[in-house]
Amino acid sequence: MLTTRFSNAIAVNRWNTCTWKPALAEAGIVPPRARDAKRWQWEAAPGDGFHVLRHIYASIMLEAGESVVTLARWLGHSSPSVTLGYCARFMPEAGSKGRTMIDGLLGEQGDQCAGRNSPDSPQG
Incomplete structure (x- = not known):
């Protein structure tokens, strides 16, 4: 068979x-x-x-912590960089896990040192 x-x-x-x-x-x-x-x-x-569903699926998988290498293989992409190139624009929260981790490590000290030039601070 x-x-x-x-x-x-x-x-x-x-x-x-x-x-x-x-x-x-x-x-x-x-x-x-x-x-x-x-x-x-x-x-x-x-x-x-229909193809946009593929991008949404990939973005959700990356946001959930799936390896980009594994996801690239699942999607049939030639490399993980292709996967990230397509999916990065669908990931508005990208980077928040890292920032949260660093904030937790720095605690209040980090809050005191953060200035108006931080990437997430309002520019006014």
Whole structure:
């Protein structure tokens, strides 16, 4: 019996056509498919397209502490730097764990020394 590494993979084009695009249409994000359109013909939805789910998944995994090396392998990226290049913009909280750790180590001393030039201080 021949098995492949992707035997449980979702056929992305079929899922996009039969599940994702109808859901976007139902939510009013893309217009409903025209009556005379073929089954696979939908309006483009670049900002809300299926591929954005992949980026969101990757960002959530990184934010949860998954290794970028492991995630790159899961996503089929050529290197971890490719993964970070795509996902960094979806990670608004990136760096907060490190800052929290340093703040905990420094305690009140750190608060006294922090000035207006800290990266998170309001500039006014």
